[in-house]
Amino acid sequence: MSKEVSFTDIDTFRKDLAEHPASAALARAVQNVGPYAASRDTLGKxxxxxxxxxxxDTGAVTNQKKSGRCWLFAELNTMRHFSSDKFGIKDLEFSQAYNAFYDRLEKSNLFLEHVIATADKPLTDREVADLLAAPNGDGGQYDNAAGLIAKYGLVPKSVMPETFNSSQTNEINASLELKLRKDAVELRQARAEGADEDQLRATKVDQLSTIYRMLAYAYGEPTKKFDFEYRDKDKQYHIDRDLTPQSFYKKYVGFDxxxxxxxxxxxxxxxxxxxxxxxxxxxxxxxxxxxxxxxxxxxxxxxxxxxxxxxxxxxxxxxxxxxxxxxxxxxxxxxxxxxxxxxxxxxxxxxxxxxxxxxxxxxxxxxxxxxxxxxxxxxxxxxxxxxxxxxxxxxxxxxxxxxxxxxxxxxxxxxxxxxxxxxxxxxxxxxxxxxxxxxx
The missing domain is CATH 3.90.70.10 (Cysteine proteinases)
Incomplete structure (x- = not known):
């Protein structure tokens, strides 16, 4: 049986605190500046x-701002250093928004596939509860970036720049999670009413179409073809026309x-x-x-x-x-x-x-x-x-x-x-x- 904190215990705690060396001075420091500042080592050693x-030798850093895309930025940074050196392009930066768009679409698809696979399980099942706790976020792993780039390629940042939503993801995160939880309710209800997997997946495609539209509003719709213009380190002008994201990636990066x-x-x-x-x-x-x-x-x-x-x-x-x-x-x-x-x-x-x-x-x-x-x-x-x-x-x-x-x-x-x-x-x-x- 669990035991409560007694007032006798609290009296003991008070006595221990009073007897602790320099407790009053330490309490003032922590209350005034917080435990980290009060305990921080000297900087600049x-x-x-x-x-x-x-x-x-690398160039200027990038800025993910108020987003959780560090995993994607880090991967694109490793590749841009390689490409910048190979082609002599100073501070080449790839579009993080382009890959983030498809990341959110792919995560939505995976979530809905998991919902279909677990539709017969109760909401209290650990797998279902874990799934619904985080339907879609902007965090990820190295292999997620690799999978996205292998499938969708890359574009320069000039082709698809950042938007308010790609740089500050809390509102689009909340909107996607609301939509996906509602989609989960619809899919689970359809399963309970006898829908088979083909019917559920047809519903899923309709749901993903709406999610695509939401993402297009938030990030902009990804380009399918573009021209790449740049000046190299010797100030020579270059233009490469009619590239696709996949052909750009193959030509200007080519990571395996x-x-x-x-x-x-x-x-x-x-x-x-x-x-x-x-x-x-x-x-x-x-x-x-x-x-x-x-x-x-x-x-x-x-x-x-x-x-x-x-x-x-x-x-x-x-x-x-x-x-x-x-x-x-x-x-x-x-x-x-x-x-x-x-x-x-x-x-x-x-x-x-x-x-x-x-x-x-x-x-x-x-x-x-x-x-x-x-x-x-x-x-x-x-x-x-x-x-x-x-x-x-x-x-x-x-x-x-x-x-x-x-x-x-x-x-x-x-x-x-x-x-x-x-x-x-x-x-x-x-x-x-x-x-x-x-x-x-």
Missing amino acids: AAMAPVFSDEI FDDYVTLASTNAPGKKYYQTYTIPAQNTVIEGQPVKAVNVPHDVFTELAVKQIQAGTTVWFGNDVLADMDRKSGTLEGGLYDLNGLFDVDFTMDKGERFATRQAEVSHAMVLTGVDLVDGTPRRWKVENSWGKDNGHDGYFVADAKWFDDYVYEVVIKKSLLPADVLAALDKEPIALPAWDPLA
Whole structure:
């Protein structure tokens, strides 16, 4: 039987507080500025200087503004650096709105397919409840970006620029989720009244047509053909006419997504090293690139990120940017906020414990563009963010080794750099995880 908090307990708590050293001074600090500012380490230390032994030359940063498209920005950024160097186009930027349009359409389709597949289950079923909790958002994974680009191609940002809704997604998010939950009610009711799968899918197509119209209002309708004009680094003018998004991608980027593999690193209970995991519920592009990752020890994870930078290729990585981060200075420092010392409490958990308890969260994606090595060991990393040039060092952040060890959870690495045991793991049957698994 559960036991209440008694007034005797509270009297004990009061006595403990009164006896705690400097509690009055610490309380004033926390009440005035909050626990983070009261516990923050000194900024601007020499150890966090934006100087790196190995660095890839990249250009101006992008800005996702008030949207959750970091995963897409990070992937487009890795490709634009490649294309800018290849064709001599300074600060080439691809349209994030173009791919975001199709991302929302594909997510809507996946949601409605899941609704049809679970229409006979009660609303209290965990899978159904998890599905209805988040019908459509603008977050995603590396493989979602790869699937979208492989299917729909790319266009330059000049062809399909940002809109209010692509840069600030809360209103269109809420509108889509309202529509999709209403669609779920209609599909489930039709199933209860005896509709078969063909009839349900015919209804789904009608529903998607409305969603397409909503997206066209919000993002603009994607172009099917366009001309690409640019001046190269030598100021020479170029024009390429009658391109499609697919032909533009093939000519100006040409990435083979099969050459890249997502690596995760967690020692959470039940997660084995050198095992591939997949998350079917997040395969937003049906029949596209599935979301999967090979779980490896952290030292392998780190070594491969260094090798890829040294080979001249930037690294897409998933992380918890909200942990130990000072946004304005662009500081990502492990232990930046000493909450242990402030509250005299041991908050320490290893990565596996954080995943198991959902303290760990892949809240953001960015790009590694440099590393500073001392005797072959990473001391700090150069990080390209997508929050505009007014944060950090013209938009670039600096992460120390402890932050990388604690809060970097995924990296995308070229197959040619992978050791034999990681390649062997790719040949194993992936273990499918439910949508609510911590690794998701």
